[in-house]
Amino acid sequence: MNTPPTFSAIETQPLDAIQAQQLELLHRQLAYLAAHSTLYQRKMAQAGIDLASIRTLADLARVPFTSKQELRDSLAAAPLLGLHRAAPAQDIVQVQASSGTTGSPAYVGLTRADRASWAEVTGRGLYACGVRPHDLVLHAFSMSKGFVGGVPIYQGVERVGAVDIPIGADGGADRLLLAARDARPRCIVGTPNFLLYLASLAPDVTGMPATALGVKRLIVGGEPGGGNPAIRQALQQAWGATCCELMGGTDLGCVYWAEADDQRGMYFVGPDYILAELIDPASGEPVAWSEGATGELVYTSLQREASPVLRFRSGDHVTVTAMGGPGGRSTPAIRCFGRTDDMLIVRGVNIFPSAVQDVVSAMVPLVGGAVRVLADFEGHTTQGNLKLLVERAPGADAAQNAEVARQVEARVRNALSVKPEVRMVRHGFFAAPGAQKVALTLRKMPDLDA
Structure with missing residues (x-):
């Protein structure tokens, strides 16, 4: 037809x-x-x-x-x-x-x-x-x-x-x-x-x-x-x-x-x-x-x-x-x-959280794919490093956190020209998507033991 x-x-x-x-x-x-x-x-x-x-x-x-x-x-x-x-x-x-x-x-x-x-x-x-x-x-x-x-x-x-x-x-x-x-x-x-x-x-x-x-x-x-x-x-x-x-x-x-x-x-x-x-x-x-x-x-x-x-x-x-x-x-x-509204200025570099998501999601299956930008500062500008929380891959050993974080940091730095600090969290740490839009930016550090 x-x-x-x-x-x-x-x-x-x-x-x-x-x-x-x-x-x-x-x-x-x-x-x-x-x-x-x-x-x-x-x-x-x-x-x-x-x-x-x-x-x-x-x-x-x-x-x-x-x-x-x-x-x-x-x-x-x-x-x-x-x-x-x-x-x-x-x-x-x-x-x-x-x-x-x-x-x-x-x-x-x-x-x-x-x-x-x-x-x-x-x-x-x-x-x-x-x-x-x-x-x-x-x-x-x-x-x-x-x-x-x-x-x-x-x-x-x-x-x-x-x-x-x-x-x-x-x-x-x-x-x-x-x-x-x-x-x-x-x-x-x-x-x-x-x-x-x-x-x-x-x-x-x-x-x-x-x-x-x-x-x-x-x-x-x-x-x-x-x-x-x-x-x-x-x-x-x-x-x-x-x-x-x-x-x-x-x-x-x-x-x-x-x-x-x-x-x-x-x-x-x-x-x-x-x-x-x-x-x-x-x-x-x-x-x-x-x-x-x-x-x-x-x-x-x-x-x-x-x-x-x-x-x-x-x-x-x-x-x-x-x-x-x-x-x-x-x-x-x-x-x-x-x-x-989402843009952050990290040491003079404009960063969109969606761009960070693009980089990290392309690293699956090394990581789980979920990432949040931790903007724990006033306003939208910081002279600190770009702080990221990244979920481990399903079934990944926490003993590999440091090496995986290093690889994520290198990929983000090369792609976005900023120095990141990556902290790995367990797979499924972030709430499952639902009726609300996924917020890629967090304004305060969550309880990592939750």
Whole structure:
């Protein structure tokens, strides 16, 4: 059966046609903000900018960025949805929440039109990752706390025409695996570490290896790991399935970057609903989209009613891995290699914990693969060494700790240009992945005897 290569025609339009449409939508969105958003009315007045003067996409660079802290302040000033709520309260039909890992959860509102656009773009992303109409999709992201991996993913699966089995990570590993045994879903969606953990439990829970459960697509996101070659290979071997990564965020939508069959990176699937810029994170200057370029992603809502944002600095640091791809895709593809919130400066060197994870996970089976960065200092900067806690391989002898730690230190030093201090801990020391994202950074030394 032949299926279209993309879910929407916008994904294969020439870039100049996409940009022309974006410009028209941008003019409408800016006029809407000027009329309805208290936050942006005040922000533009303070900056001395008339949004009507933004006539080209290049002009957008004159508009000041919106930071995460500004949105937090906006929410605190006018709970629940903040000064950037631009639709009447009676038009809000859905509220979603961030994970709140850096403070109180951030809430965003959706009107009926917003909800439809979120489902459309999420559907495009899931389709790119391999979900097809009538597929059974086992839902292993958290279904609780208003996270976008819950109800919005469900709505995206529905938009594709597939069938969501909404057990969620909160339902527990046993229930998910029994559902996989009974339903034989073609696809599973969840965080990479949790899906790897599920596979390890499959023989005990179902009486068969994960490879026998019939899963063909693993669709992962929500935390680092999906783009990590070692973790990806382990996932694909454990399930006997193809792994594809997706990415989004509460402030803009559920999913708007998603990997296709070429597995070169995550393609931008929502250019008619979100305008994406690439900037130099230090200077804030625009970076041209081209293969190999690196920078931070900045987003502007298009066609958004309830909680629109303008030039929002995402904190996601990415590398452009392709410009267009299979099936006539014309949008860029990326890999995310870290977040500003997570970045540490160790003796003047910028270190992303996800980069440490990449190095250590590639050393399996010498080590177990799990690693945590111990940032037991104030702020994000230290003149000390990079402290790492690394799990031993299953069944490894503690007598070999010193030699294994030495090898890990050498590999990390060579790859990241910092001097690490590695302490080995027992296999299984860190809590098994579950509904919460895996936090790669610890702020205080755990009880190593626990």
